[in-house]
Amino acid sequence: QTTLVCFLHPANPANHQAVRILARKGVTSFTLDGIPRISRAQQMDSLTSMSTIAGYKAVVFGAYHLPRFVPMMPTAFGVIQPAEFLVVGVGVAGLQAIATARRLGAKIKALDIRTEANEQAKSLGAEVVPFEVPPELALGEGGYALRLPEEWYVKEREALLPVVKYADVVILTALIPGEEAPLLVDTNMVSQMKQGSVIVDIAVDQGGNCTLTRPGEQYFYHGVYISGLQNVPATLASDATWMFAQNAWHFLKYIIKDGQISCDSSDEIIGKTLVTRDGQIVHRGTLLALEQREK
16 A cells, blocks of 8 residues: 655646545555644644745845845935835744834835735734725634635735736735635736846645746746746755754654554545545645536
8 A cells, every 4th residue: 555645736727636536545644734733733734834935035036036135225316115025824834024124224015815914914013904804704714724615816916916017026825725725917018017026936836826937937028027936945945855854743643553654634634634545635725626627
């Protein structure tokens, strides 16, 4: 019996074929991005660890590719105003992005569909982009964002457009646990951005938040630099390896009981991470994504 434990990101359409092969080969697989954010799972929560790194490095990448200063810069000829950063999605990665951009001296705006997340963004010094979603539509189990009806994503893009248009750097981090990432920045929005501005889409491993993001590629589109760099934590290899090793050890210690790997899907942690078993795909988000693709 072969068992695979890794970041599968099984809801991402790019990974559907791999998931089908795992099921066909009879491999029991677990995806670490499915670990729920509950108190007893904290030490095994690889997604939080990697998201912390991704949020930090997204800002570093954005600043590196931006052809201007990030902080306010006094000169003999006047003051150069600080760069404007927009962070979309204020989870672990988004909050780390805000904190890092703040340290660099940027002016920051942020948007999330969850009220509590926006309050956290404000506490770090970000200006919240006005956009209200009914809590019953926005907030899911464990405080995670839910997938909105498509008409709400249209409204969200409308709210983001005037901010995206003038942003120097846009950091995209919005995810829905176990599902394909929502599309929040479309081609029309990118076409209206300033020459030299930057988009860093760290939601790329679950499909990306920008329609123009190309997984694994970094390129210019009408003068806008778009980064779809994958596996961002690998660019901070030393700390990422140490954090991931700790998370993986605690997860394995949890699922191995009496020398056997438990597949008890009634357990919240196992149920949220189990992807394939007994030749079947059993992961809810993956099944939902497959169903949507077939329509």
